[in-house]
Amino acid sequence: MSKKEYSFYPGCSSQKGASASNYQVSVDSMCDVLDIKLNEIPDWNCCSASIGYAGGGVLPRLALSARNMALSEQAHGDQDIVATCAACWLATRETKERLLHDEALMKDTNEALAAGGLKVEAKQNVRHMVEVLIEDFGYDGLAKNVKKPLDGIKIAGYVGCQTNRPFGIAGESFENPKYLDKLIETMGAEPVENYDKKVSCCGGALIFSEPEKSHALIKDIIEAAYDGGADMIVTPCPVCQLNVEAYQDQINAKYKTKFNMPVVYYSQLMSVAYGKSGKEAGLDGQVIAARKLEEIAGK
Amino acid sequence: MADEIKIGAYICQGCGIGDRVDTAQLAQVAQRDAKASIVREHAFLCNAEGVKMIQDDIDNEGVNRVAICACSRRAKTEAFNFEGVAITRGNLREGVIWIRPDTDEARETTQDMADDYVRMAVTEAKYMTPPKGDDNTKYTPKVLIVGGGVSGMTAAVEAAKAGYQCTIVEKSGALGGAAAKAWKRIPQHAPYADPEDTGVAELIKAVEESDKITVHLNSHLTKTSGAPGRFSADITTESGSTTTENFGAIVQASGYFEYDARQLPELGYGKSANVVTQAELDAMAKEADGGPIKTKDGKEVNSVAFIQCAGQRSEKEGHLPYCSGHCCLTSIKQAMYFKDQNPDIDTNVIYTDLRTPGAGGEDFYRSGQQKGITFTKGAVSEVVASGDALEVKFKDLILDEDTSEKVDLVVLATGQVPNSGVDIEAMAAVVEGEEDGAEPEEPTAVQVPVESILNLTYRQGPDVPHLKYGFNDSHFICFPYETRRTGIYTTGPVRRPMDMQQAIEDATGAAMKAIQAIENAAKGRAAHPRSGDLSFPSFRREGCTQCKRCTVECPFGAIDEDEERYPQFNEERCRRCGTCMGACPVRVISFENYSVDSVGQQLKIVDIPDEFEEKPRILALACENDAYPALDMAAMNKVEYSAFVRVIPVRCLGSVNLIWITDALNSGYDGVVMMGCQKGENYQCHFVRGSEIAHVRMSKVDDTLQSLSLEPERVSVHEVAITDIERAPALINEMAETIEKIGMSPFKF
Amino acid sequence: MADIIATNETILVVGGGISGMTAAIEAAECGKQVILIEKGPSVGGRVSQLYKYFPKLCHPTCGLEINLRRLKGNKNVRLLTMTEVSEVSGEAGNYSVTLKTTPRYVNENCTACGACSEVVDAEFDDAYNYGLGKRKGAYLPNKMAYPQRYVLDPQIIGTPDATKAKEACKYDAIDLEMQEESNTITVGAIIWATGWQPYDANKIQPYGYDRIANVITSVEFERLMDPHGPTGGKLLRPSDGKEAKDIAFIQCAGSRDRNYLKHCSRICCMASLKQTTYVRERYADEGKATVYYIDIRAIDRIDDFYQKVKADENVTFIKSKVARIDEDKASGNPILHGVNTEGYHRYANQHDLVVLAVGMEPSVAQDEFPVKVTINEEGFIEQDEANGAIFAAGCSADALDVNRAVQNATASALRAIQVVNRAAGMEG
Amino acid sequence: MSTMNQAKVEKYRxxxxxxxxANVEEGEWVKMCMQCGVCAGSCPFGPYWEHPPQEIFMMIRAGKREEVLTSTSMWMCTSCYNCIARCPRELPITHIMHGLAHYADRLGLAPKNQPTRKFANLFWNNLTKKGRANELKLGIALYFMNGFIEGIKTALKMQKMGLNMxxxxxxxPMELLGGHGIKDTxxxxxxxxxxxEIELANAEKFNG
Structure with missing residues (x-):
């Protein structure tokens, strides 16, 4: 299979030293095996995620994503834009849809971009990395590269919100998407059946401003994973990953629970299954060590 | 009947009948006991060969009565469909072998059962005549349409398109009815976004241009008599001149009255000129014709509130208990009048349940929202004048608070009150009450000046009976055009509240039914539900005591009185239910294919074993539409029931004559079970009151039982539904147990 | 089937549900020649799968019995089951229609004795009961089925079951060699009455129909209540076979929703109100019903039925579109989450059983309609001059209750008669 | 009252x-709500909403300007998009909530101490400064958004989490010294x- 190239939008959290830097490490490893070349959009900016609204209005917010698209068009206009972060993907895709849907908005946006010497057409596909995997490789294609099946690991596929709604992955439902379970299976692990909190919200960005309320949601998410007999949780979203993994201490303190549930990215599962080392899979970036993955990676 | 009766009895051995009963014995019984002329057994009677055997006997042997002893009368009807002969069915499969266990002990009683059903089928055939049809039929391809509104005009135009002559009689001086006063109508086509032209002018044009349609304006009916195929109507103008014309069928499209909003003083109607009804608003919009809608004092309206369900869906005295169906959509339409003219006008629709059904309804609702109409779920308590404006006080049911809104104009969505003429049943009740010396009940419904619409000369009264709230609707879900006056179809808002689109559909269907009535009447065929039945009641005048029960009890008002006060049957009004036959104490009414004898002789030919054989006999009379199919389906499920029962299907429990019960008890039956359908307000009976009447009549059976010194438990009457596949057999078994308890009848000879 | 006689004075009615039967019978009772075709093995359609009608609470099979008797007794109607339209060409007053008939493998010799069914082993989901029960590979579609004739499931053809069935039949009624047939006929007018299907509840993901055993659809609920149904009329819930006494009804399940069907299906409010009475009928004071609704649409004079149900203390109405359902793992009870918008009250209510009042999806195949007619966004055939002499009847025309569907079918019969009368020179 | 608020009150009465x-993101959709409440029931922070979205829409129609714009409710949105996914009328509820929050904030009506309001503004300022979000600065700013003492407490509470990270x-820690950013700021x-500018001009242009 020839090399596949995409115009890559890594997003702030994937930068070195940022909260999802280990995600990026594993994505690179995974792409290496799949022969994917990610061409970073030059000088990309933050998408403002879903929390930029208070300060920014509609147009300034859309302009942020439009700028990224404009830069992508300039640099690799013939490639699909791919994001690994759910919020980055959502913001960019939403901007694309709204611009294409509304001529006036397109005009206004371009007027704003012109102030920075840019211009956008918004014609490129905007895709999440998961879509690339499922649609461009397929489960069978992904399975081919498995060197170390993840035997004996039971995993709760936590899809969360923003890779799922409002756009979601083609062919999947909002309430019970199956792709993550299928990916888990493809890597040789066992998905938790009917994982109740699969698409429940973790509080998202409100973890910062409303920690208590968010912790209550996260507690349910982890609890349901334990109920399903999970060894770990896997997710496609950096916000989900951070929220569900990093606050377990605080949740334990408040709710007298004893959570110690590893939360990993799909790309980490894949890197390990594809024979990469624990470091290459970003496992050293876990706050709660994913022992079972480490074991397989170490073999 | 000049023909000699020649009965062929055909006994099928198929489907296990031959294995379970001795068919040779059945053949013998048919010949010896029931006197069939030709008896044949066949291994597979319903196949081509078996059918041909019977047809050959009809063609070559002169068989004119065919008794088919095989499966239920509901099975294999296409195979056993012989022309020109009377056909009866002995139910050996569903009636015998499928409901009895295949055991040695049961063998004898099963055979007894089969023997009897063969006797009964042959005997019934003997007392039946193939109906010849009515000689007095007329073909009058002309429809009388009462009312020149949208419903009436639609009926006329549609019937005319099918080739029939139509006459419209319109009370007022112009065609168009209520719709003509409206500016626009609710859209009838995608995208269901905007009000559209009413189409009334176009419809009037179609009426006026048709050479098949005659219009009488300023006219009403002063007398209507006859029957389908031969109605005669006196059409009288305002000036008093009368013309008499003949018609084949009648469509009554007499429309509705506007609810009298003066009964809603709390909503400000009558107190402020700026509180109007929907009809008045449409008139104002018509006046404005796309320009600003103005109040009575000439001010442009800047804000308007629509109050839904004004005086409707309410148990309060003087209010309408029902929903008028169209008002939500109408308010949206009218709010659009304002919004389309000037989007800055505030329009608020205050509702409790917004009702915009179907494909177009929801689109129209959304379109209204798109145009900026506000919808508030709220309960309005009061409208008060406050300075120049009106204050609408209401409880916002979403925000859960009492609030108010100031507006220039209030529109009340008041309901439709049917213009259905005289409530003949209330009239009859009043008359009866007076006779009993009781105070006539205070009518609580909204009163509208009552004039008869049709002025029928029918003995039961001048108009079509009302169903509920004054509407002439059909009682039946599956049969929306059923009225209780054959050949007269009501349509439009007189039969059910409705909007214009529905009225157009409804009127087209009513025109169809009118045409059908004309065609059927010409051939002497019964209308629904016994469609195609060519029999009609025959009446032996010399025996009649003029008791009038038949004329009173006929559910369809088919029987009048002649000058000498004898009943006068109007065949084409008759639905062939036999209620008159059941009513007649002197048994002078019968049908060629259904008579006191055709049933009475069946129950008499049943073999009644003597007391010591311990084989009781139970007569079951089962409604052919519900109880009988229920028993059939019980048999398909192999539900067992007593071998001592003999089931006879009847057209309706209302056709059951007391003599059958008396005869049965006298001749040694141990019990009688009657199974009719549900009575009461939600009656199931397709002959309206058959089951009800039977229950009343049978309450009088006690006298008979007493005179015979028999226990009252020996006769039971039940309401049985077609789904009672467990219960119907259980009722029979219950009677068998009762007999076991109280003992056998002493009347065994 | 070479003996189909049809001319440009013949009316073709497509669909043998209550609308199609009505249109066919009404026209035939006017003396017109009618060919009535039905895709399935018997007529009766959706109403034959209902336990009771609203608002009278009478049984649909009662009216069906009358209609069947009218049909059986009328020689003007020719009924062809297992038949569909594959092609239409021509114009008003002169259509050429190709009919495709799939094999039933049972001929008119069948006496419905049931011997074939007894010997066949294979069982399949019973479509009559919406898959809630099983039926044999040789079967009578239901107890009221007309034609009263068995059918062999095509899945048993070529298996030993088929041979066994054939051997069991004493009447030479099973013909395993039957082939698909195609016939082209001429007709003057076509009445399209292909009815509706319950909206696929699997698509309404928040309600977990595919995940939670005790979430069922309104049409399934009818089957559970029906004595002819899979439980013999007992209200037993799927998860554990226990009696369900506290039942939630969710309105607009698939209707009035841009994610599913954007139209209001009209019948569902009345249907749920009716079904609350079933619960009360079965369990008296122990029976409880809760109706979650947006607007209760008990339209026109039958609003009194709503008033009556509303007055019942055991029936609760909550103005709310339920947000989602999950399952109490221990009891199997569905838990409904949402907000009562009348005053903002949040709830998480457990019930024994949830009934989704699923919407009415027209069975008009929008993309595959054999000839050009005007079909609206909702999928219903609009009345349009451009449709020639193709007239929709019943739920092919709009989301209608039985009463209105029959009304509409009667009107369609007249529209068809106008065309064939013109063809016959009766003018108009 | 802020001048902008004053101007709006006068303009729209x-x-x-x-x-x-005219002024709120996707605000033209508010009129399309049919009060089914599915949004209210779908929100993960539902119980914390004083007025759920559907009620806010009704309040807007009922003219409850002050109550709506000073409410904390729309600040409860976690952007999970459940309401959007389920709304039968396809209202972009998430965006309307964001839009209302933004508008209320601009008018100076949003509750000053609403934590999400503060955080969201911090975030915007943080990201627009250098074009990319600086998580550390954001985190520290976040701790201290409720004042110095509160900030110390929060920082202590969050200490372990921060250390883990x-x-x-x-x-x-490099982020404190500049960290990531774009070139073309x-x-x-x-x-x-x-x-x-364009956005403000558009709101002014809107009429009806």
């Missing part, structure tokens, strides 16, 4: 629905400024 339609190299700022 009692027609709050119209004001929302440092340990796993998912939070870099000038261009970005020009774009954002222009976008803001």
């Amino acid at each position: 009692n027609d709050f629905l119209k004001e929302v339609t 440092f340990k796993t190299k998912r939070l870099s 000038g261009g970005l700022h020009a774009i954002l400024k222009k976008a803001r």
Whole structure:
């Protein structure tokens, strides 16, 4: 299979030293095996995620994503834009849809971009990395590269919100998407059946401003994973990953629970299954060590 | 009947009948006991060969009565469909072998059962005549349409398109009815976004241009008599001149009255000129014709509130208990009048349940929202004048608070009150009450000046009976055009509240039914539900005591009185239910294919074993539409029931004559079970009151039982539904147990 | 089937549900020649799968019995089951229609004795009961089925079951060699009455129909209540076979929703109100019903039925579109989450059983309609001059209750008669 | 009352629905709500909403301007998009909530101490400064958004979490010294400024 190239939008959290830097490490490893070349959009900016609204209005917010698209068009206009972060993907895709849907908005946006010497057409596909995997490789294609099946690991596929709604992955439902379970299976692990909190919200960005309320949601998410007999949780979203993994201490303190549930990215599962080392899979970036993955990676 | 009766009895051995009963014995019984002329057994009677055997006997042997002893009368009807002969069915499969266990002990009683059903089928055939049809039929391809509104005009135009002559009689001086006063109508086509032209002018044009349609304006009916195929109507103008014309069928499209909003003083109607009804608003919009809608004092309206369900869906005295169906959509339409003219006008629709059904309804609702109409779920308590404006006080049911809104104009969505003429049943009740010396009940419904619409000369009264709230609707879900006056179809808002689109559909269907009535009447065929039945009641005048029960009890008002006060049957009004036959104490009414004898002789030919054989006999009379199919389906499920029962299907429990019960008890039956359908307000009976009447009549059976010194438990009457596949057999078994308890009848000879 | 006689004075009615039967019978009772075709093995359609009608609470099979008797007794109607339209060409007053008939493998010799069914082993989901029960590979579609004739499931053809069935039949009624047939006929007018299907509840993901055993659809609920149904009329819930006494009804399940069907299906409010009475009928004071609704649409004079149900203390109405359902793992009870918008009250209510009042999806195949007619966004055939002499009847025309569907079918019969009368020179 | 608020009150008088339609992101959808409440029931933070979205829509129609704009409710949105996914009328509820929050904030009506309001503003300022989000600065600013003492307390509470993140190299102290950013900040700022101008002009132009 020839090399596949995409115009890559890594997003702030994937930068070195940022909260999802280990995600990026594993994505690179995974792409290496799949022969994917990610061409970073030059000088990309933050998408403002879903929390930029208070300060920014509609147009300034859309302009942020439009700028990224404009830069992508300039640099690799013939490639699909791919994001690994759910919020980055959502913001960019939403901007694309709204611009294409509304001529006036397109005009206004371009007027704003012109102030920075840019211009956008918004014609490129905007895709999440998961879509690339499922649609461009397929489960069978992904399975081919498995060197170390993840035997004996039971995993709760936590899809969360923003890779799922409002756009979601083609062919999947909002309430019970199956792709993550299928990916888990493809890597040789066992998905938790009917994982109740699969698409429940973790509080998202409100973890910062409303920690208590968010912790209550996260507690349910982890609890349901334990109920399903999970060894770990896997997710496609950096916000989900951070929220569900990093606050377990605080949740334990408040709710007298004893959570110690590893939360990993799909790309980490894949890197390990594809024979990469624990470091290459970003496992050293876990706050709660994913022992079972480490074991397989170490073999 | 000049023909000699020649009965062929055909006994099928198929489907296990031959294995379970001795068919040779059945053949013998048919010949010896029931006197069939030709008896044949066949291994597979319903196949081509078996059918041909019977047809050959009809063609070559002169068989004119065919008794088919095989499966239920509901099975294999296409195979056993012989022309020109009377056909009866002995139910050996569903009636015998499928409901009895295949055991040695049961063998004898099963055979007894089969023997009897063969006797009964042959005997019934003997007392039946193939109906010849009515000689007095007329073909009058002309429809009388009462009312020149949208419903009436639609009926006329549609019937005319099918080739029939139509006459419209319109009370007022112009065609168009209520719709003509409206500016626009609710859209009838995608995208269901905007009000559209009413189409009334176009419809009037179609009426006026048709050479098949005659219009009488300023006219009403002063007398209507006859029957389908031969109605005669006196059409009288305002000036008093009368013309008499003949018609084949009648469509009554007499429309509705506007609810009298003066009964809603709390909503400000009558107190402020700026509180109007929907009809008045449409008139104002018509006046404005796309320009600003103005109040009575000439001010442009800047804000308007629509109050839904004004005086409707309410148990309060003087209010309408029902929903008028169209008002939500109408308010949206009218709010659009304002919004389309000037989007800055505030329009608020205050509702409790917004009702915009179907494909177009929801689109129209959304379109209204798109145009900026506000919808508030709220309960309005009061409208008060406050300075120049009106204050609408209401409880916002979403925000859960009492609030108010100031507006220039209030529109009340008041309901439709049917213009259905005289409530003949209330009239009859009043008359009866007076006779009993009781105070006539205070009518609580909204009163509208009552004039008869049709002025029928029918003995039961001048108009079509009302169903509920004054509407002439059909009682039946599956049969929306059923009225209780054959050949007269009501349509439009007189039969059910409705909007214009529905009225157009409804009127087209009513025109169809009118045409059908004309065609059927010409051939002497019964209308629904016994469609195609060519029999009609025959009446032996010399025996009649003029008791009038038949004329009173006929559910369809088919029987009048002649000058000498004898009943006068109007065949084409008759639905062939036999209620008159059941009513007649002197048994002078019968049908060629259904008579006191055709049933009475069946129950008499049943073999009644003597007391010591311990084989009781139970007569079951089962409604052919519900109880009988229920028993059939019980048999398909192999539900067992007593071998001592003999089931006879009847057209309706209302056709059951007391003599059958008396005869049965006298001749040694141990019990009688009657199974009719549900009575009461939600009656199931397709002959309206058959089951009800039977229950009343049978309450009088006690006298008979007493005179015979028999226990009252020996006769039971039940309401049985077609789904009672467990219960119907259980009722029979219950009677068998009762007999076991109280003992056998002493009347065994 | 070479003996189909049809001319440009013949009316073709497509669909043998209550609308199609009505249109066919009404026209035939006017003396017109009618060919009535039905895709399935018997007529009766959706109403034959209902336990009771609203608002009278009478049984649909009662009216069906009358209609069947009218049909059986009328020689003007020719009924062809297992038949569909594959092609239409021509114009008003002169259509050429190709009919495709799939094999039933049972001929008119069948006496419905049931011997074939007894010997066949294979069982399949019973479509009559919406898959809630099983039926044999040789079967009578239901107890009221007309034609009263068995059918062999095509899945048993070529298996030993088929041979066994054939051997069991004493009447030479099973013909395993039957082939698909195609016939082209001429007709003057076509009445399209292909009815509706319950909206696929699997698509309404928040309600977990595919995940939670005790979430069922309104049409399934009818089957559970029906004595002819899979439980013999007992209200037993799927998860554990226990009696369900506290039942939630969710309105607009698939209707009035841009994610599913954007139209209001009209019948569902009345249907749920009716079904609350079933619960009360079965369990008296122990029976409880809760109706979650947006607007209760008990339209026109039958609003009194709503008033009556509303007055019942055991029936609760909550103005709310339920947000989602999950399952109490221990009891199997569905838990409904949402907000009562009348005053903002949040709830998480457990019930024994949830009934989704699923919407009415027209069975008009929008993309595959054999000839050009005007079909609206909702999928219903609009009345349009451009449709020639193709007239929709019943739920092919709009989301209608039985009463209105029959009304509409009667009107369609007249529209068809106008065309064939013109063809016959009766003018108009 | 802020001047902008004053101006809006005068411009729209009692027609709050119209004001929302003109000034709030996706505000033209508010009129399309049919009060089913599926949004209210779908929100993960539902119980914390004083007025759920559908009620806010009704309040807007009822002209409850003050109550709506000073409410904390729309600040409860976690952007989970459940309401959007389920709304039978396809209202972009998430965006309307964001839009209302933004508008209330601009008018100076949003509750000053609403934590999400503060955080969201911090976030915007953080990201627009250098074009990319600086998680550490954001985090520190976040701790201290309720004042110095509160900030110390929060920081202590969050200490372990922060340490964990440092340990796993998912939070870099280098960020304090500049950290990530884009090259063309000038261009970005020009774009954002222009976008803001166009948006304000559009709201002024809107009429009905």
